[in-house]
Amino acid sequence: xxxxxxxxxxxxxxxxxxxxxxxxxxxxxxxxxxxxxxxxxxxxxxxxxxxxxxxxxxxxxxxxxxxxxxxxxxxxxxxxxxxxxxxxxxxxxxxxxxxxxxxxxxxxxxxxxxxxxxxxxxxxxxxxxxxxxxxxxxxxxxxxxxxxxxxxxxxxxxxxxxxxxxxxxxxxxxxxxxxxxxxxxxxxxxxxxxxxxxxxxxxxxxxxxxxxxxxxxxxxxxxxxxxxxxxxxxxxxxxxxxxxxxxxxxxxxxxxxxxxxxxxxxxxxxxxxxxxxxxxxxxxxxxxxxxxxxxxxxxxxxxxxxxxxxxxxxxxxxxxxxxxxxxxxxxxxx
Amino acid sequence: xxxxxxxxxxxxxxxxxxxxxxxxxxxxxxxxxxxxxxxxxxxxxxxxxxxxxxxxxxxxxxxxxxxxxxxxxxxxxxxxxxxxxxxxxxxxxxxxxxxxxxxxxxxxxxxxxxxxxxxxxxxxxxxxxxxxxxxxxxxxxxxxxxxxxxxxxxxxxxxxxxxxxxxxxxxxxxxxxxxxxxxxxxxxxxxxxxxxxxxxxxxxxxxxxxxxxxxxxxxxxxxxxxxxxxxxxxxxxxxxxxxxxxxxxxxxxxxxxxxxxxxxxxxxxxxxxxxxxxxxxxxxxxxxxxxxxxxxxxxxxxxxxxxxxxxxxxxxxxxx
Numbered sequence: 001x002x003x004x005x006x007x008x009x010x011x012x013x014x015x016x017x018x019x020x021x022x023x024x025x026x027x028x029x030x031x032x033x034x035x036x037x038x039x040x041x042x043x044x045x046x047x048x049x050x051x052x053x054x055x056x057x058x059x060x061x062x063x064x065x066x067x068x069x070x071x072x073x074x075x076x077x078x079x080x081x082x083x084x085x086x087x088x089x090x091x092x093x094x095x096x097x098x099x100x101x102x103x104x105x106x107x108x109x110x111x112x113x114x115x116x117x118x119x120x121x122x123x124x125x126x127x128x129x130x131x132x133x134x135x136x137x138x139x140x141x142x143x144x145x146x147x148x149x150x151x152x153x154x155x156x157x158x159x160x161x162x163x164x165x166x167x168x169x170x171x172x173x174x175x176x177x178x179x180x181x182x183x184x185x186x187x188x189x190x191x192x193x194x195x196x197x198x199x200x201x202x203x204x205x206x207x208x209x210x211x212x213x214x215x216x217x218x219x220x221x222x223x224x225x226x227x228x229x230x231x232x233x234x235x236x237x238x239x240x241x242x243x244x245x246x247x248x249x250x251x252x253x254x255x256x257x258x259x260x261x262x263x264x265x266x267x268x269x270x271x272x273x274x275x276x277x278x279x280x281x282x283x284x285x286x287x288x289x290x291x292x293x294x295x296x297x298x299x300x301x302x303x304x305x306x307x308x309x310x311x312x313x314x315x316x317x318x319x320x321x322x323x324x325x326x327x328x329x330x331x332x333x334x
Numbered sequence: 335x336x337x338x339x340x341x342x343x344x345x346x347x348x349x350x351x352x353x354x355x356x357x358x359x360x361x362x363x364x365x366x367x368x369x370x371x372x373x374x375x376x377x378x379x380x381x382x383x384x385x386x387x388x389x390x391x392x393x394x395x396x397x398x399x400x401x402x403x404x405x406x407x408x409x410x411x412x413x414x415x416x417x418x419x420x421x422x423x424x425x426x427x428x429x430x431x432x433x434x435x436x437x438x439x440x441x442x443x444x445x446x447x448x449x450x451x452x453x454x455x456x457x458x459x460x461x462x463x464x465x466x467x468x469x470x471x472x473x474x475x476x477x478x479x480x481x482x483x484x485x486x487x488x489x490x491x492x493x494x495x496x497x498x499x500x501x502x503x504x505x506x507x508x509x510x511x512x513x514x515x516x517x518x519x520x521x522x523x524x525x526x527x528x529x530x531x532x533x534x535x536x537x538x539x540x541x542x543x544x545x546x547x548x549x550x551x552x553x554x555x556x557x558x559x560x561x562x563x564x565x566x567x568x569x570x571x572x573x574x575x576x577x578x579x580x581x582x583x584x585x586x587x588x589x590x591x592x593x594x595x596x597x598x599x600x601x602x603x604x605x606x607x608x609x610x611x612x613x614x615x616x617x618x619x620x621x622x623x624x625x626x627x628x629x630x631x632x633x634x635x636x637x638x639x640x641x642x643x644x645x646x647x648x649x650x651x652x653x654x
Contacts, residue, residue, distance in 0.1 A: 050553055051552075052549050052552065052553070071552070071557070071558075072549075072552040072553045073552060073553075073554075073555045073556060073557065076555075077553060078553065078554075079550075079553045081546055081549070081550060083544075083546050085544075085546040085547055085549070085550040087547060087550070087551075087565055088547075088569065089568040089569055098551070098554055099553075099554035099555055102554055102555030102556050102560075103555065103556065103557075103560065104555035105555055148550075148554070
């Protein structure tokens with residue numbers, strides 16, 4: 001395992017700037033999650049590190065060495081593709097053994113057999129080992145493709161939405177497994193996802209990408225509590241952060257927009273303090289209640305505790321707590 | 335099964351389709367069966383009217399099978415005097431067959447050698463066409479090649495003219511280069527004709543194989559070439575098999591260039607078989623025997639590759 005650093009990395013496809021001037025260090029043993037919408041440059045970043053794409057400018061260092069001229073094989077990285085890319089002419093066992101049999105690793109057959117069995121058990125597919133790769137369900141294919149990376153001990157694991165097509169239970173299981181394996185082995189991992197629960201639970205660091213640029217890089221707590229912009233603030237938190245004009249609330253403000261996390265809105269009865277809000281809808285989720293409010297034409301989502309049952313059209317009072325302030329362009333000011 | 339199904343054809347449709355296919359098969363098979371039967375007839379039975387088409391038996395249409403045609407195909411014979419025949423009893427079963435016409439076998443005919451030439455040239459050029467075609471198709475499919483479209487069109491354009499139209503320049507060129515009547519010359523010629531077909535057919539097959547597999551193999555520690563033969567080739571097997579069959583059929587059947595460019599050394603079977611007609615009358619059984627043997631390699635080759643043709647396309651482990 002090794003430290004991987006990107007220095008001013010850029011890549012364009014024709015007129016599209018896929019990745020622009022990204023500088024980032026993935027520390028040895030870190031679990032870094034890249035967040036961002038489709039087209040933000042997450043997958044391209046992985047492909048640049050793996051060597052499947054050539055850099056336009058900048059450099060990639062793995063364990064201190066500039067790998068710009070290295071082939072993907074020489075870089076010694078493992079990658080899980082979003083499209084599983086299992087070799088269709090091989091069985092599951094052969095697929096898992098394929099990287100171990102490469103001319104670079106040349107693993108002895110008895111070691112291969114042991115590792116393949118181990119990984120198959122972690123991924124709950126030992127009974128499928130002798131199936132053709134094409135004779136699997138989507139979830140099984142995805143697990144085999146994760147397994148094909150995990151059998152190796154590379155400098156870094158690159159994973160492109162590896163859990164996206166699994167059902168909820170398996171996804172939760174594998175999330176825990178992946179995190180455990182990574183922590184046990186001290187692996188370095190760069191992980192692309194849309195799923196903020198995956199990001200928050202597994203990451204040691206999160207990188208937020210916007211239009212090919214790295215807009216913020218830090219610990220999940222840091223990104224959640226101190227977002228640099230509305231864009232970053234909206235990437236984490238469910239329900240999403242409420243972005244409202246600051247003057248909706250009385251008092252002096254440090255910016256033109258105010259960002260309120262749903263859990264940071266204090267509710268009180270109509271007789272209490274705060275500004276008036278009308279309850280539009282309340283959703284019971286068991287452990288919490290989601291309240292959809294209307295404040296002078298602005299929709300606000302907040303959480304209330306399950307004991308406090310407001311009904312539609314009821315008027316309540318709300319008070320913002322630890323607000324985030326942004327300027328008109330969406331940049332954080334306080 | 336329900337009484338009405340969108341995907342399953344009705345029984346009546348199946349019967350109709352089955353009957354059609356069997357009829358078509360019969361019509362196309364009859365000439366082949368007729369040729370194969372004629373190979374085992376005597377010259378008299380071969381041209382008898384009404385025709386004889388039942389092996390053995392006493393009926394009007396029955397004939398006694400004989401290997402005369404095959405013996406005549408593979409040997410050269412001379413007529414001998416009765417004294418000579420009495421003094422020298424037949425040495426083997428083949429000799430015995432020709433004795434009934436007062437002949438003796440004096441040596442092998444050229445058919446064996448011509449047939450071998452066909453095998454060397456046919457399979458040699460097929461191998462070369464498919465080998466070069468696969469590499470070229472892979473390059474066109476995967477790499478950014480300057481003027482790729484123009485090059486592909488150029489390769490296709492070599493097919494737009496009937497090859498025989500350039501027979502005379504090729505004849506002169508081959509004489510100059512010393513390629514006339516050589517195996518190498520014929521292999522190169524047939525490869526030149528087939529390569530355009532091979533490149534185009536294989537390119538479309540390789541285009542259909544997602545590049546993700548090779549990328550996965552590159553990451554898994556393999557070089558580009560290793561990824562090509564470990565991951566791309568197995569998946570292109572269907573395309574390679576069908577391309578090989580097309581190439582072999584052309585090279586195997588080619589007649590015009592073989593007549594023009596080969597004589598003593600590298601002559602293939604197609605120009606040789608008609609020469610049997612000129613030797614001692616119309617020996618139909620010998621011609622039929624030659625044609626039957628000539629048909630076999632392509633048939634066997636196709637049957638051997640059938641597994642790959644029918645295996646279907648196994649793409650599907652890449653999510654789209």
